[in-house]
Amino acid sequence: MSLRIEPTGDALVLSIDRPKTRNALDRDLTRRIAEAVRVAEADPAVRGVVLTATGEETFVSGGDLHEIGRAVREQAGPAGVLDMYEDLAALESSELPVIAAVQGDVYGGGCELLLLCDMVIVEAHVSLAFRHARMGLSPAWGGLTRLVERVGPIEAPRLLFSAEKISAEEAARIGLVNEVVPRGQARERALGRIGRIADGARAVVAAQKRALTAVRKAMRGDAIERERAIFAEVWGGPAHQAALDAFFKRRG
DSSP: OOEEEEEETTEEEEEEOOGGGTSOBOHHHHHHHHHHHHHHHHOTTOOEEEEEESSSSEEEOSBOHHHHHHHHHTTOOSHHHHHHHHHHTHHHHSSSOEEEEEOSEEETHHHHHHHTSSEEEEETTOEEEOGGGGGTOOOSSSHHHHHHHHHHHHHHHHHHHHOOOEEHHHHHHTTSSSEEEOTTOHHHHHHHHHHHHTTSOHHHHHHHHHHHHHHHHHHHTTHHHHHHHHHHHHTTSHHHHHHHHHHHHHTO
């Protein structure tokens, strides 16, 4: 099972559990996440979703390079990766608040996953990196657009172009995440926030989230579609091929 689902208090806790891939995202996992969000929405007892992961080292390492590498070898094109966005976007479009409880390092597509959540709580030892450029790619799941929204046009190019790793404290300083907590406390802090949200009316919170989603959509225009076109443009190119070759060579 790549996704553990656990009702806890007012929340539904979703724990990504793919230790052999460092919790990488593949098509099956993104479908499971979307389905779990839909189940949560249908349950009036659930007031929010907590998205976390198993293990202490990695939250999400990005897209599954084995699945991506196979698509490149088979010249399948980028559609398989791009289509995963339809599932992941359920986190942002859901009427339930979604809080990420980040217990380990986050890379590439994992950072895009965080940007789809309403709030992000990270533990103090965590580091984050938009590693797309190192993989010869650009974000595929709206991460570029949302990164500009979250940290602004000054910080976004630095994080994207350099693919540099930043600390939890720096991520909070620039507005990439909401809060930094001690090791081992992200999940409980997220559950506490859901509990506080549950003090209000579910219908009112849902209406507020619909409004936020509508405002973001209006402000973005066609930005995400343009971003995804750039991903398709660099997919399978020389830099992408070289990065995949280096990855599989390291893995033997």
